[in-house]
Amino acid sequence: MARTIINVPQPAKRGEIIEIRTLIAHPMETGFRSGSDGRKLPRDIIRRFACHYNGEPIFSAEFFPAISANPYCAFHTIATDSGTLVFTWEGDNGFLQSETVAITVA
C-alpha cells in the first residue's frame, strides 16, 4: 500500500467550489532509464487516477512517463452533499490503490 496524503476542505459550504489535493508515493519509473548494470529499468507508472463523489465521477486523469515521482494532483469541484470521495490510482504491475475520504457539507 502506497502512502497517500489527501486534503479535502472540512466542512465545505454547500454550493461552494472546493479544491481537493492528492499526493501519492510512487516511483513513476519511466521505462527509459537504465540501471547500474546498463539494462533498461522496466516501466512502472500510475496510468490512471480517478475521483468519485458519492458514486459519480468528478475527475479523472491519465498519467504518462513524463509525470514525476510521487505525483501531486489537485482539482476543483462543487460541494453538493455530505458523503464520500473515493480516489483510485491504477498502474503498471497491477498497481491499484483506493482511498475513501468522508466529506461534510453544511
Added chain:
Amino acid sequence: MRRTAAPAVIALVRAVAAVAACCLALASAAQAPADARRSGFDAMGPSTQAMQRDDTQNPGMLWVRDGEALWATPAGEAQKSCAACHGAAASGMRGVAARYPGFDAQLQRPVNLGQRINLCRERWQRAGPLRAESQELLGLESFVAHQSRGMPIVAAAEPQLAAFRERGERFYRQRFGQLDLACTQCHDDNAGKRLGSSVIPQGHPTGYPIYRLEWQGMGSLQRRLRGCLTGVRAEPFPFGALEFVEIELYLAARAAGLPLETPAVRP
C-alpha cells in the same frame, strides 16, 4: 601665514574625519550587523518554495507520515516501539533534531540523527540497524526532525565535540578530488553565483532529510555531501563515515540560529 594655516586645516580635516568615523560606527552599532546567512530556500523559485510551504503539496510529508507510523510500531526482540520510551514525538522529540549531531558517551564519538536512531534500535529495541538511505530510516529521521521545524539550529554543547568539530572545519577548507576544490571555495567564496544553471547555495543544512526534485525522492545530508564529493571527482566516504559526521557537526555550528525546515524541498 601658510605655515600656520596648513596645520589648522589638517587638524580640521582630521576632526571632521574623526566625527564622520564616529557617526559611521554609531550607525553600524545602532543596527545590529545583518546576518548574511541564507537558507537554500531563499534561492529557489516561487513554485518550489510553495511546494515546501504547503504540507499538502510537499512530497517530503509522505516520508514524515511513514515515520509517524514507524514511531508507533514495535520492533526488534524487545518488541518496543519508539513511542514506548519516548512517548509522543510532538513533545518528546521537539528540538532534538535541531541540536544534532550529538555526542555518544558509549562510543566516545559524535553521531548524527540517523545513527542515533540505529543505536536506539540496537540498544533498546534489540533490532538490526536500518540501512543508510533506506525509506524506513529516512522516514523516521524526517518524522523526528519535523518535530523541530521552525526551531533554530543549535551547535551541540558537549565539550568533547570541539575536537571533532574542528576536524570538520578543516575538512570543509581542505581541497579534494581531481578538480582540487574545497567546500569553502563554492559555498563561501562563490555562494549566490551560478554553477551551470543552478544557484550555488551557502550550504547550510537547514532542511534535512530533504526532498530533492533531482533525486525524485528523499535523501540525507550525507547523500548530498557524497554528491558534492563526486562532483569534484573525489572518492566519496562511505555512508556513516566519521569524516561525514565531523563535517555535519561543523555545518551545524556554521548554520546555528537558522530555523530548521524539515522536510525541505530543493531543486
